[in-house]
Amino acid sequence: MKVAIFFGSKSDIEVMRGAANALKEFNIDYKAYILSAHRVPEKLEETLEEIEKEGFEVIIAGAGLAAHLPGVIASKTVLPVIGVPVKAQIEGLDALLSIVQMPKSIPVATVGINNSYNAGMLAVQILSIKYPEIKEKLINFRINMKKKFIEENGEGVEL
Template sequence: MKVGIIFGSKSDIDIMRNAAVALKEFEVEYEVHILSAHRVPERLTTVIREMEDSGIECIIAGAGLAAHLPGVIASQTVLPVIGVPIKAALGGIDSLLSIVQMPKAIPVATVGINNSYNAGMLAVQILSLKYLELKDKLYTYRTEMKEKFITENEEHIEL
């Protein structure tokens, strides 16, 4: 049970780190690569093949500006790809639209701008279809999340 995390620049590390945080919470292994769809396309293709061969079952891809990385990855594999639009210009809306508006038959699941934590959670959900122990952990996580919310919000609230 392993996920690949790919993003285009070292400057994206702080944003993409939260995908790893989510995966760690559920004890899901991952590997990380900094690759560019535009600067090193041949290396990207090689890494995608290596990921498929190594048993990676889902790829999280973060990208800003033109944000082609998730779509290029999706065009080269049948593994599920989760895109994380990274805020760079136009508040990240340009990245969001670049990732979410994929052509027919080449989908990229897309989370909110800079929300790599949700990308990690979506990867966990995808993997939980195959790994039942992961599904059990997700149920426990959600139950505890609800209980914590109720406890924190039952207290007297003054405005």
Template structure:
């Protein structure tokens, strides 16, 4: 396992699956865990230590509302942690902040305990960032990322790019 994906609630699974899809596309091994930082702190600590022992190299953590999960994980490990701020997506339970509260909670970590943070709900970018981090160590992964970026650029050029008529 190279990446561990954590999120605090089953309701976050649909968004966090986007990280898993990207990691699968690049052939990166991962495991996913649903553990609330507030409801099961001891289990979270134990699991973070276990994923380290299992060879995890990067952690992606999605969290909504108070969004403590990425920060708590970062306080338990020196592995890179990428936070995904999530909207409250339970029907009828939105707090009206559309994930801004989660974004601010994750991005405003105290000094010395950083958490990289992507856009609200952008679990795909969390996976791409994890792949970039891993590509420092794994040349084959770096090549896949280079090829992916070349294809992105070619698709833009093919589909309009320059000289588009309005």
């Protein structure tokens, strides 16, 4: 099981690191690429063909501004694509709206602005459908998350 992470600029590395961190928590292999849908479309298409041959199963794509990268990727593969709007201008709303407004029949699942960790978690959930060991880890993750929350907040707080 492998996930590909794409983003268009070195400046997106810190935002997209959250996706890698989520995947690492579940021991899911991933590979990250800096490729632009506009500046190197041929290299993007070549890389998409390679990852399909290599058995990647989910793609996470982060983009800001016009945010075409997730949509362009979705138009060139049938693998599930999760878009991460990256905050660049107007608080990232431009990217969010660009990614979420995909044309009919070419969907891109979209998470919150700069929330690549949730993109990683959505990839985990998608993979858990096929891989029972991932599903078991995800169930345990949720149980532990709830326990930790109750331990930290269950007794009330001083205001």
